[in-house]
Amino acid sequence: MSYAAAPVEVSSIASQSDAEAFYALNEEWISRLFTLEDEDRAVLGDPFGRIVATGGDVLAAREPGSGGVVGCIALLAYPDDVFELAKMAVAPATQGRGIGRLLVAAAIDRARALGGTRLFLGTNAKLAPAIHLYEDAGFVRITRDRLPVTDYYARADVLMELM
Numbered sequence: 001m002s003y004a005a006a007p008v009e010v011s012s013i014a015s016q017s018d019a020e021a022f023y024a025l026n027e028e029w030i031s032r033l034f035t036l037e038d039e040d041r042a043v044l045g046d047p048f049g050r051i052v053a054t055g056g057d058v059l060a061a062r063e064p065g066s067g068g069v070v071g072c073i074a075l076l077a078y079p080d081d082v083f084e085l086a087k088m089a090v091a092p093a094t095q096g097r098g099i100g101r102l103l104v105a106a107a108i109d110r111a112r113a114l115g116g117t118r119l120f121l122g123t124n125a126k127l128a129p130a131i132h133l134y135e136d137a138g139f140v141r142i143t144r145d146r147l148p149v150t151d152y153y154a155r156a157d158v159l160m161e162l163m
Contacts, residue, residue, distance in 0.1 A: 008061040008070060008099055010106040012052075018060050019047050021069035025089035033126055034155045043074070044087065051076055055114065056083065059106050061090070061099050070094040073103040075110055081117040082148045088130065100130065104137045108162065120148060122156030131158055138162050 013019060023044040030036050043050045047058045055077035060069045071090040075083045085107050090099045111119050121139065123130055139160040144152070147159060 009064055010059050010061050010102055013058045013060050018069060022047050022058055022072045025072055026087050029089055057110055061103055071099040071103055073107045075107055081115050083111040083116040083119050085119055085121040100133050104133055119162040121160050122153055123158045124155050125157055134160055
C-alpha cells in the first residue's frame with residue numbers, strides 16, 4: 001500500500017539504507033530534546049528484526065524521484081492485536097509540509113490492515129505540534145494505568161490512544 005501527497009510517497013521500509021535513515025532521523029530529535037535510551041538504540045538499530053519481524057512495520061516518507069527518506073513512523077506489534085505508534089520523525093528541513101500528518105494517517109491505515117484493534121502512543125508535552133497532529137487524527141489522552149504495556153519510556157508524559 002502506498003500513500004501519496006505532494007511532495008512525498010509513503011511505503012514500508014525495504015532496505016538497509018531505509019533502516020539507517022530511520023535511525024538517523026529519530027536519533028536527531030531524541031538526542032536534541034531528550035536522552036537516547038537503550039531501548040531506543042535497540043529498536044532503531046534493528047527495525048527489521050525488532051519491529052517488522054515481530055508483526056509491525058516501519059513506514060518511510062520519500063521524496064519522489066530521489067527516493068530520499070525525509071520522514072518515518074513505526075508500528076510496534078503487541079499481543080491481542082495492539083499496536084503502538086512510535087518513532088515518528090520528519091527531517092527538520094522538510095517540516096511544515098504535512099509529512100507528519102501523512103505519516104500518521106498511513107500508520108493508522110497500516111495498523112488496521114495488520115489487524116490492529118487498539119493503537120496507542122506515548123509522547124512528551126514538549127512536542128506540542130506532534131500532540132496536535134495526534135489529536136487531529138483522533139487520538140485522545142489516557143492515563144498511564146490505561147497503557148497496554150508496562151515499563152514504558154520515562155520521557156513519555158503524554159499518553160494517547162486512538163478512539
